[in-house]
Amino acid sequence: METDIIRLEAGLYIVAGPIGNLGDLTPRAAEVLRLADVIAVEDTRVSARLLRHAGSDRPMVPYHDHSAEGVRARLIERMASESVALLSDAGTPLISDPGYKLVRDARAAGRSITTLPGPSAAIAALTLSGLPTDRFLFMGFLPSKQKARGDVLGEVVALRATLVFYESGPRLSECLAAMAEHLGDREAAVSREISKTFEETATGTLTELSARYADAPPKGEIVVIVGPPGEAPPASAEDADAALLEAMERLPVSKAAGEVARKLGLDRRALYDRALELKG
Ligand code: SAM
Numbered sequence: 001m002e003t004d005i006i007r008l009e010a011g012l013y014i015v016a017g018p019i020g021n022l023g024d025l026t027p028r029a030a031e032v033l034r035l036a037d038v039i040a041v042e043d044t045r046v047s048a049r050l051l052r053h054a055g056s057d058r059p060m061v062p063y064h065d066h067s068a069e070g071v072r073a074r075l076i077e078r079m080a081s082e083s084v085a086l087l088s089d090a091g092t093p094l095i096s097d098p099g100y101k102l103v104r105d106a107r108a109a110g111r112s113i114t115t116l117p118g119p120s121a122a123i124a125a126l127t128l129s130g131l132p133t134d135r136f137l138f139m140g141f142l143p144s145k146q147k148a149r150g151d152v153l154g155e156v157v158a159l160r161a162t163l164v165f166y167e168s169g170p171r172l173s174e175c176l177a178a179m180a181e182h183l184g185d186r187e188a189a190v191s192r193e194i195s196k197t198f199e200e201t202a203t204g205t206l207t208e209l210s211a212r213y214a215d216a217p218p219k220g221e222i223v224v225i226v227g228p229p230g231e232a233p234p235a236s237a238e239d240a241d242a243a244l245l246e247a248m249e250r251l252p253v254s255k256a257a258g259e260v261a262r263k264l265g266l267d268r269r270a271l272y273d274r275a276l277e278l279k280g
Contacts, residue, residue: 008083009083009112010079010080010081010083011079011083011106011112011113011114012079012086012103012111012112012113013036013083013114013116014086014092014093014103014114014116015029015032015039015086015087015093016029016088016091016093016115016118016119017047017087017088017119018050018090018195019124020090020193020195020196021196022053024118024119024195025054026117026118029054029116030054030056032085033050033056033058034054034056034058035083036056036058036083036085037058037078037082037084038058038060038061038082038083038084038085039051039059039060039084039085039087040060040061040085041060041061041062041063041087041088041089042062042063042064042089042097043062043089046089047087047089048060050087058085063075063102065099065100065101065102072101072102073105075102076105079106080109086098086102092119092120095120095122095138096140096141096166119195121166121191121221121223122164122166122223124194124223125201125224128189128191128194128201129162129188129201129203131187131225131226131227132162132227135160135161136162136164137156137161137162138164139164139165140165141166141167146178149175149178150178150182153178153182153183154182156183157183157184158229159229161228162226162227162228163183163226164223165223165224165226166223167222169217169218169219169222172190172213172217172218172222172224173210173213173217175224176206176207176210177210179206179226180210184229185205185206185207186226186228186230187204187205187226187227188203188204188206188209188225189203189224189225190209190218192218192219192221192222192223193220194223198219198220240260240264240274241274241278244256244274244278245278247260253275253276253279254272257271257275
């Protein structure tokens with residue numbers, strides 16, 4: 001008697017895997033891994049463990065967005081008649097992981113695309129942080145060079161959003177200090193080893209957290225969540241005088257008053273009167 005062979009429709013299947021705890025692989029993701037014609041992976045040794053857990057014996061091909069163009073083109077071609085699963089070493093593909101170019105090209109070629117949603121360290125850490133979740137920006141890994149890191153942080157300093165960073169233990173303290181310097185000493189949370197045996201989340205200001213990890217770089221995988229900027233405290237009379245005196249060195253009185261009014265959110269007319277007093 002012939003047995004029915006269940007086949008997946010042809011196309012691309014984006015499969016989210018666990019971020020540490022194999023129990024977080026969804027049944028639907030496991031089924032796709034068992035049925036796909038081929039599984040595109042970052043590292044065959046890492047994914048072999050998950051495939052064993054899922055009961056899959058499907059063939060793997062290594063894939064990165066910087067793989068030779070031919071590798072991607074061949075996968076896109078195969079998606080016309082076969083099911084191609086995309087799997088990362090951990091969590092959701094495309095999130096600080098390969099896959100963007102594969103999805104882009106699959107879409108351009110009109111292939112069917114299905115996503116199997118699941119864990120991502122960014123979202124898991126956000127839910128643990130106790131910081132606002134209504135508006136957040138995923139920042140991925142910061143550049144390791146000091147200047148480039150400062151530039152990236154400078155781009156988002158005024159953004160009223162919680163920021164999500166991926167980080168590694170050895171760089172953690174230094175990165176937290178750089179965040180405090182460029183973003184201000186905001187509330188933050190450091191989550192490490194989420195869903196694994198040594199999971200922990202520490203909260204505090206960026207400066208406190210930087211000090212905590214300075215002499216003891218933590219092991220394992222880390223996400224840093226940084227809260228949005230607080231309301232700026234109203235400028236004091238001393239701040240206003242200092243800003244006026246500085247501006248008047250460069251500008252006529254009325255322009256100096258206008259500039260300081262804009263910068264500090266104060267009344268222009270009152271600043272103009274005060275500027276005349278200071279000048280006199
Ligand atoms: N695609 C993955 C996802 O959806 O989260 C992220 C891949 S990225 C190459 C790896 C980084 O994610 C790690 O360096 C760490 O910052 C973070 N990460 C992954 N697993 C984690 C975990 N269990 N706990 C904390 N952070 C984790």
